[in-house]
Amino acid sequence: MYKIAVFFGGMSYEHEISIVSAIAMKKVINQELVFVFVDPNREFFLIPNDKMRSTLFSTGEYKKEPKLELSQGGIYKRGLFGKSKVEFDVALNLIHGGDGEDGVMASLLNFFDIPFIGPRVEASVLSFNKYITKVYAQAIGVKTVDFIKINKNNRNIINPKYPMIIKPCRLGSSIGVSVVKNENELDFALDVAFEFDDDVIVEPFLNGVKEYNLAGALTRSGIVFSIVEEPQKVEFLDFEKKYLDFGRSETVTSADLSKELVESLQENFSKIYLPKFIGAIIRCDFFVVDGEVYLNEINPIPGSMANYLFEDFNSLISSLTLPHNKKININYEYVNKIKSAKGKL
């Protein structure tokens, strides 16, 4: 048996989505789980399994549960007789958006030497900002849709072509994203996007484009890919639709695709995943236009860990390859040398 500590919540626009994801994990993972809630003030609480309901958080009731603190090698509960360690084998970073996907949790867990499933700092940086993702994709030979970047102080779009899609650079899900059909809607859509980020990406809205999601992770037996899912979309998934999506725990049927296209998606996935995303279960969202694969975005902590796309999510979790936390041997060699040379220091 493998004991997993699920970290969820966080100071994030997707705080509530993370709660929904965490509750979904309870149904999906058949290992023993420990739930660690990061509240909006970034305090840690240990939530008993049988209390994992969304109302526990919305009502503030969670504050009655034991507070936790992070310290070297693990998380600890303060009791009458000092600190006691909360036992688990690996942490699962399930905080969507800020704190979870921007590298904050990765840094924290790394610093305290807590083994975890989730993107490392570099992977977080590459996937959190849509602009940096595009630059990364270009560098590793993965195509992306044409775009321009504008910012709050210079929001002029030269020669705008409608319909277009407007996205804040640094937000996951569909928060702040709009499809702009004509000039009347442009100013408002920009005010929406700039509420969340000073940098915004503008892309042509490709009507009728095919969208495919592929998740995967490196395990002891190589990269395990999920099935390829064609997400159902009205125009694009808006926030509420995605929100519901995050609670998913049923499996979906694979999209009916040619072998070549599946291989091409997997090949692009591998280019993106290796080696920066090792340790994380990620979902890449691709567009396909005329048989060509384009990366739309990388979700390094997908909603409910994209469990519904995997045939055997539990064995994936338990065979995942985690990168080693490189240890540096600090032996004060130089200080000692100088000291012996000079006699004292």
Add this chain to the structure above:
Amino acid sequence: MAKKDIFYKNYIYSISYDIVNFNATRDIVFLHGWGSNKEVMKSAFASHLIDFRHIYIDMPGFGNSNNDQVLCTQDYANIIQIFLDELDSKPEVIAGHSFGGKVATLLNPKYLVLLSSAGIVEEKPLDVKIKIALTKILGKLGLKEFTKIFRTKDASNMSQNMYETLKNVVNEDFSEVFANFSNTAVIFWGINDKATSLQSGKTIAKLIKHSTFNALGGDHYFFLKHSKFISEIIDGLD
């Protein structure tokens, strides 16, 4: 939800707003009451008035629009005017609830819709008068901290600057402003309104020359139940 930064008296105000019916050509602006926000107005009117482009605004210090300055009602009107200019909007109709009614009147729209508007100073009940007198004495004795226990429920969670702002706006007599309003006004009131009395509504209707008065069932938030009726009357303006 969207935000626009506007510059007023050396400060940047981030105004949170929302728009419904982008492609309509006539603009209607909705201004909420004290302690309320644009979502309340939106819940009442978003599904009506389909020939209008609706502009819902959180005024500074409410909803998602922050404020750390002490303001008066005229400041609110100036800020909203700058915001509407930025939006390139010349609203035909401005509807204001309670405190928002005062701001709406100052903005001088072609059609003014008042929903249980503030602006007429109401006679205070005795217990309130006593609290005010005590607060003033305690304040003079340098015991300002203790005065907090007398603040209204509204005020207890308020930041100091919004509390000062409330003090600025709460006892303003707008009789003259209403009397000088020369465009058309439609006034709606909740018969059982305890915050702004029905009598105040009748007074405002008398003060505004071109106005009609409609008393409807309900309290200070009566319009939530009567939005269809109110919208039909607004649709019929012009």
